[in-house]
Amino acid sequence: MVSAAVINDSRAKAWGKLVFYCFLIWVFGWIVGPYIENNISTYKQIVQIVEERDIDSAAYMYMDSVGSYDGEYYLTDSFKHSKRDDYGMTKAFFAGILSCFLILGFGWRFIMK
Amino acid sequence: MAEGSGIVVDQGKWEWSEMWKKEDWWAIWIGFFLLIAAMFVYFPHSGEMKEIINKAEAKYGQAANRTSAIKTIAWHQLSDAKKKAEAKNISVGKWLKSFTGKTHGWKDNPLDAFFMSKEKADAKADKAKAKYVKKKASEELAFATALAAEKIAEAAGFKDVALNSSASTAIDKWRDAKLAAGAAKKKTSVKPYNQIGKLIGLGVFFCILFGIPLSIMGVPFKKFALGFVFVYAVTVLAWFFSNQATMKHYGIGYAFWAIFIGMLISNTVGTPKWAMPAVQTEYYIKTGLVLLGAKILFEKIITIGTAGIFVAWVVTPTVWLITYWFGQKIINMPSKRLNAVICSDMSVCGVSAAIAAASACRAKKEELTLAVGLSLVFTAIMMVVMPIVIKGTFPVDKQMILGGAWMGGTIDASGAVAAAGAFLGEKALYVAATIKMIQNVLIGVIAFFVALYFTTKVETEETGAKVGLMEIWFRFPKFVLGFMAASIVFSMIYTGFNSELDGLGRAMIDKGTISGGSDLFRGWFFSMSFVSIGLATNFRELKEHFKGGKPLILYVFGQSLNLVLTLLMAYIMFYVVFPELTATI
Numbered sequence: 038m039v040s041a042a043v044i045n046d047s048r049a050k051a052w053g054k055l056v057f058y059c060f061l062i063w064v065f066g067w068i069v070g071p072y073i074e075n076n077i078s079t080y081k082q083i084v085q086i087v088e089e090r091d092i093d094s095a096a097y098m099y100m101d102s103v104g105s106y107d108g109e110y111y112l113t114d115s116f117k118h119s120k121r122d123d124y125g126m127t128k129a130f131f132a133g134i135l136s137c138f139l140i141l142g143f144g145w146r147f148i149m150k
Numbered sequence: 151m152a153e154g155s156g157i158v159v160d161q162g163k164w165e166w167s168e169m170w171k172k173e174d175w176w177a178i179w180i181g182f183f184l185l186i187a188a189m190f191v192y193f194p195h196s197g198e199m200k201e202i203i204n205k206a207e208a209k210y211g212q213a214a215n216r217t218s219a220i221k222t223i224a225w226h227q228l229s230d231a232k233k234k235a236e237a238k239n240i241s242v243g244k245w246l247k248s249f250t251g252k253t254h255g256w257k258d259n260p261l262d263a264f265f266m267s268k269e270k271a272d273a274k275a276d277k278a279k280a281k282y283v284k285k286k287a288s289e290e291l292a293f294a295t296a297l298a299a300e301k302i303a304e305a306a307g308f309k310d311v312a313l314n315s316s317a318s319t320a321i322d323k324w325r326d327a328k329l330a331a332g333a334a335k336k337k338t339s340v341k342p343y344n345q346i347g348k349l350i351g352l353g354v355f356f357c358i359l360f361g362i363p364l365s366i367m368g369v370p371f372k373k374f375a376l377g378f379v380f381v382y383a384v385t386v387l388a389w390f391f392s393n394q395a396t397m398k399h400y401g402i403g404y405a406f407w408a409i410f411i412g413m414l415i416s417n418t419v420g421t422p423k424w425a426m427p428a429v430q431t432e433y434y435i436k437t438g439l440v441l442l443g444a445k446i447l448f449e450k451i452i453t454i455g456t457a458g459i460f461v462a463w464v465v466t467p468t469v470w471l472i473t474y475w476f477g478q479k480i481i482n483m484p485s486k487r488l489n490a491v492i493c494s495d496m497s498v499c500g501v502s503a504a505i506a507a508a509s510a511c512r513a514k515k516e517e518l519t520l521a522v523g524l525s526l527v528f529t530a531i532m533m534v535v536m537p538i539v540i541k542g543t544f545p546v547d548k549q550m551i552l553g554g555a556w557m558g559g560t561i562d563a564s565g566a567v568a569a570a571g572a573f574l575g576e577k578a579l580y581v582a583a584t585i586k587m588i589q590n591v592l593i594g595v596i597a598f599f600v601a602l603y604f605t606t607k608v609e610t611e612e613t614g615a616k617v618g619l620m621e622i623w624f625r626f627p628k629f630v631l632g633f634m635a636a637s638i639v640f641s642m643i644y645t646g647f648n649s650e651l652d653g654l655g656r657a658m659i660d661k662g663t664i665s666g667g668s669d670l671f672r673g674w675f676f677s678m679s680f681v682s683i684g685l686a687t688n689f690r691e692l693k694e695h696f697k698g699g700k701p702l703i704l705y706v707f708g709q710s711l712n713l714v715l716t717l718l719m720a721y722i723m724f725y726v727v728f729p730e731l732t733a734t735i
Contacts, residue, residue: 095403096565
């Protein structure tokens with residue numbers, strides 16, 4: 038009987054903790070978070086931009102972010118439009134890619150021994 | 151699979167049966183099944199996309215190309231018209247998006263996440279319409295000003311620098327107004343929805359998609375299905391919280407909520423035993439990673455030219471290696487795996503790189519959790535602090551490009567990069583997001599590098615056994631091959647479409663097979679894996695990995711180095727080596 042009471046007590050504590058943490062989420066989402074948004078001007082501006090532009094600020098990959106597509110399109114077309122010969126698959130561009138692999142090779146040989 | 155130990159281990163001799171008995175292979179099969187299905191859906195529509203692009207060229211092409219001195223209004227109109235070519239907009243694509251949709255955004259009423267009546271949708275649309283009318287009027291005014299300025303510059307043959315500059319400024323203002331009006335217009339098309347039935351249907355589909363292969367691997371389908379109900383319900387809950395307005399503003403996304411809710415359950419009331427057969431962290435992650443591979447398109451690295459490649463592809467591996475060395479030699483990180491995962495998320499692109507590196511080096515769940523947690527905290531801070539620093543300290547003429555490149559190369563998550571970039575302006579947003587995109591492509595290289603390093607060096611050191619080529623093959627995490635294969639195949643298809651017609655790759659791959667196909671599932675798979683991580687993580691074990699605050703020291707050191715090197719490289723490349731190219735942005 039005692040052990041059953043102890044088990045019940047610990048279950049109640051566990052559920053109590055769960056409810057308490059849920060309460061903390063509510064406090065952040067509905068009190069602290071909005072308070073910071075409304076009272077720190079930079080945050081207020083960022084929130085306004087996020088809302089206005091419909092930016093998913095929680096996106097983890099470039100595909101999930103609208104700016105990436107528009108930016109890619111804008112930049113590619115800008116460079117093509119400028120008709121410059123230092124844009125594209127130039128020697129300098131390949132040097133950049135090669136540098137990446139040389140750095141990794143160097144690291145493999147000397148740093149990650 | 152050694153789920154209990156928290157590490158997935160492939161050991162033993164190669165047998166062909168591995169291809170249907172190991173989750174690494176099933177991740178590849180499921181991933182490619184979804185990719186091929188998406189190709190079947192979208193590829194037959196390439197003709198329609200070509201037509202849209204050709205029509206745009208016919209309408210605006212000539213006017214757009216009448217000068218290369220400035221980006222004229224017609225140039226932007228051509229760009230906008232070509233962007234309308236998106237294969238995912240076909241009816242099947244729209245249905246797929248709706249069926250695989252997560253919970254909707256909500257602010258005060260939790261029911262809005264699942265259901266919205268016609269009356270409420272209409273009221274919301276009406277409210278948005280008033281705002282749109284205002285934005286539209288501003289856009290029209292800005293357009294008239296831009297048009298007038300452009301006409302004056304054109305009258306001088308686009309040869310007067312001052313007139314060109316004032317026309318460009320007016321056009322940029324019109325673009326900003328147009329962006330704002332476009333976003334406001336989107337909000338006027340609120341439609342009623344009921345996501346509950348779709349969420350149930352999607353859950354059944356996922357249960358079958360993962361359950362049947364698992365039954366072949368030895369987990370009874372019934373047991374998996376029962377547990378999956380729980381895992382899926384928690385996953386939906388994670389999306390529900392991440393789509394709450396305040397959480398979205400702070401960039402607290404599904405990864406945080408999935409781990410947090412999972413850990414909350416496992417460390418308070420406990421994860422029910424019957425749910426454990428569906429707690430398949432590695433299985434979901436690897437499948438998501440194979441899908442992720444398809445969007446790592448190599449052609450994208452050229453987007454911002456040589457300057458961008460140096461900022462993203464030279465600084466990133468340098469920071470990765472120095473931070474790894476710092477972790478091993480200076481602060482003596484006890485776990486090489488945790489060291490590698492933190493290096494990856496901090497130097498490459500946050501959560502997605504952490505997932506790829508953790509799977510490639512077979513890191514423990516707690517190690518991935520810790521790395522993701524660090525990344526999320528610093529991302530939230532940097533998203534706010536960096537634009538303030540840039541605005542306060544950078545010369546005005548360098549805020550957009552240099553500031554954008556700096557943020558794109560250092561802030562971990564793409565969404566936060568976009569938000570911080572947009573704070574500075576449209577150009578900063580584009581530069582920042584593009585640098586981040588190029589860095590994203592590096593995930594494949596880093597994951598392969600990490601997998602090879604841990605297979606050939608670290609595991610050899612741990613087991614004391616010499617490894618030959620065959621042994622390397624046995625141990626190598628096979629899903630990495632699927633990830634690489636998806637990346638190479640889709641890069642080739644993407645380039646093929648683009649060489650057929652400029653912009654077709656974007657319409658068919660970016661905005662078709664990927665965002666209308668694999669992307670719809672990838673987020674779900676990653677969130678299910680994070681829920682699984684949370685449900686199997688003991689808070690005490692997590693604390694053990696944080697002993698002495700070494701992971702935090704490592705992250706702070708690496709990120710500080712990243713901030714210095716990225717800024718230096720961006721300045722040198724954009725303003726010393728390629729200033730003329732930079733001026734064309």
